[in-house]
Amino acid sequence: MKNTSVDLPIKRHKSLLCSRLFGAILVSAAFFISSAIIVVDHKKRFPELQNSDAMQADPTNICENQCSLDGSEALPKGIVVKTSDLEMRPLWGPRKKRKNPKSPMSLLAMAVGKKQKANVNEMIKKFPSDDFVIMLFHYDGNVDEWKDLEWSSRAIHLSAISQTKWWFAKRFLHPDVVSEYAYIFLWDEDLGVQNFDARRYVSIIRNEGLHISQPALDPDKSEVHHEMTTREKGSTLHRRIERMSRSKKKCYRNSTDPPCTGWVEMMAPVFSKEAWRCVWYMIQNDLIHAWGLDMQLGYCAQGNRTQYIGIVDSEYVVHYGLPTLGGSPQNKTNTESSIEESSSLQDKVSLESNHTDIRAEVRKQSLNELEQFKRRWRKAVQEDGCWVDPYKQQ
Secondary structure (H helix, E strand, O other): OOOHHHHHHHHHHHHHHHHHHHHHHHHHHHHHHHHHHHHHHHHHHOOHHHHHHHHHHOOHHHHHOOOOOOOOOOOOHHHOOOOOOOOOOOOOOOOOOOOOOOOOOEEEEEEEOHHHHHHHHHHHOOOOOOOEEEEEEEOOOOOHHHOOOOOHHHOEEEEOOOOOHHHHHHHHOOOOOOOOOOEEEEEOOOEEOOOOOHHHHHHHHHHHOOOEEEEEEOOOOOOOOOHHHEOOOOOOEEOEOOOEOOOOOEOOOOOOOOOOEOOOOOOOOEEEHHHHHHHHHHOOOOOOOOOOOHHHHHHHOOOOHHHHEEEEEEEEEEEOOOOOOOOOOOOOOHHHHHHHHOOOHHHHHHHHHHHHHHHHHHHHHHHHHHHHHHHHHHHHHHHOOOOOOOOOOO
16 A cells, blocks of 8 residues: 555645746746846937947947048048148258247248348348248249348248239148147238337237237338227237227227227238138138238137237337239339339339239229128128127127
C-alpha cells in the first residue's frame, strides 16, 4: 500500500515552489514592460534623447553635423586658416621682431599719385613702422618711382589706373584680410600732417572707445565742407556740434542725426576692425566714389553713433582739397609747381583745360553715384522685412 502521507507534503511543496516561480516571472515581465513604456513615453516627451542615442550609436553623425567654411569641406578642420594679414615675411631666416609685440598693429591705406609724392612721404613718416603697415594704391600706375623713399621697400604697392581708394579697398581690404589690425586708416593723399601724431591719435580713440573717427581739420588752412570736422581749440575730441552746419542744418544739444553728430567725412576716416567689417559690406562694387556712404557710417558704429563716432581735435590735419583724380588743383604743392615750371605756357594751358573737363565729368559721375546709392539704400530697407532701423525717428 502506497504511503500517501509522505507524497502529499512533497506535492504541496512542489506546487508552492512553482506558484512562487511563476509569480516572480509575472512580476519581472510586468516590470520590464512598464519600464519600456516609461522609456518610450519619456523619449516622446524629450525627442533630443533619441538624437543623443542615435549619435552614440552612429559616431559618423557628429562629423556630418560639423560646420565647415564653404570650400573647405575637403580639408581637415585644423589646417583651415580663416584670416590673413598684409605683413611681409622674409624668404629665409627669422622675422624682424617688433619693439612692442603686445601692441596690435594698424593699417594705413592710401590712394596715391606721383605728383603728390613729396606730401605722401611726409604723411607716411608720421606712421611708425613698428605700429603700422603701409599700403599704397597707385592710381597713376607709377610704382617704380617710389623706390627711392626710405620706407618704400616695407610698403605694399598695388597699381590700377584711375581707380579710387574705395575701389581698391573693396577688392583688397576684405575684413578677413585686415582682421589682425586694430584700426584701418583709409586716407587721401592731400593731407597736411604737421600737427598730427599717429601713436597719440590711436591712444586717444582707443581710450575714448571710438570705432569711427577722423582727425579734425585746421579751419584756417583747410578746405572744409562740413562744420562737424573743424577743429575745436583746447579740446581733445568732440562728438557733436551745436550750431549751424555748412549744409544749413541747425544742430542742437539733443540732435541725433548726421552731420550734427555720428558723422565723419571721407577724406581721412579711421575705422576699428569691428566697424570696418560692417563698412566693407556697405561699399558698393560699382560705385567707386562712395558718395553717400558717409551719411550711413553710423550704422556701423557698433550700436551707438553718437557715442562711438568722433572728431579728434588735439591731433589735427590740413585738408588741401586737391582734385588729384582728374582736374587741376587751385592750390598746388611744390612738386606740382616744379613740374609745371618746366613746361611751356601753351602746354600748361592745354593740360589744365583738359583736366578741368575731366574733373567736371568726375564730379558728375560722383553725383550720379550718390543718387544711385540713396536709391539702393531705400530699396534695401523696403525689401528687408526683418531689418529694424535703430535710428528711425519715433
